[in-house]
Amino acid sequence: MIKFSLNCDNGHDFEAWFRDSGDYETQRKRGLLECPTCGSSHVSKGLMAPNVTTAAKREEVAVAIGHAMQREVVEKMRAMAREVRKSGEDVGTRFPEEARKIHYGESDPRGIYGKATPDEVSSLLDEGVEILPLPDLPEDLN
Ligand SMILES: [Zn+2]
Numbered sequence: 001m002i003k004f005s006l007n008c009d010n011g012h013d014f015e016a017w018f019r020d021s022g023d024y025e026t027q028r029k030r031g032l033l034e035c036p037t038c039g040s041s042h043v044s045k046g047l048m049a050p051n052v053t054t055a056a057k058r059e060e061v062a063v064a065i066g067h068a069m070q071r072e073v074v075e076k077m078r079a080m081a082r083e084v085r086k087s088g089e090d091v092g093t094r095f096p097e098e099a100r101k102i103h104y105g106e107s108d109p110r111g112i113y114g115k116a117t118p119d120e121v122s123s124l125l126d127e128g129v130e131i132l133p134l135p136d137l138p139e140d141l142n
Pocket residue numbers: 008009010011012035036037038039040
């Protein structure tokens with residue numbers, strides 16, 4: 001896994017995890033990369049932030065899965081991130097498990113969000129589970 005700092009054309013900075021730089025290119029070319037703040041798909045790569053995760057440091061990133069793994073949902077990442085926070089289920093660190101259940105049809109399709117380690121994010125991506133990075137998660141849902 002590799003973490004890239006990305007910038008949109010409106011000057012927003014955000015970070016996203018990729019399997020490798022080729023994965024970043026693929027997602028960018030498919031228009032899957034969007035600024036979580038403004039939704040712009042004009043995203044470019046900033047400074048690389050290497051994965052410094054060690055066994056002693058469980059770094060978690062916020063991720064979400066959509067109601068359906070539809071392209072248009074992915075393209076509305078920003079709106080969806082807002083939506084899952086509002087109506088989705090916070091599954092916390094059970095996110096990888098729940099995301100798999102939804103992906104493999106073992107659980108009802110629904111919006112969930114929670115936490116996953118970069119390794120878990122990597123595994124989910126390897127399995128083709130379309131998860132979304134969330135820039136941050138609010139402490140309360142007001
Ligand atoms: Zn932006």
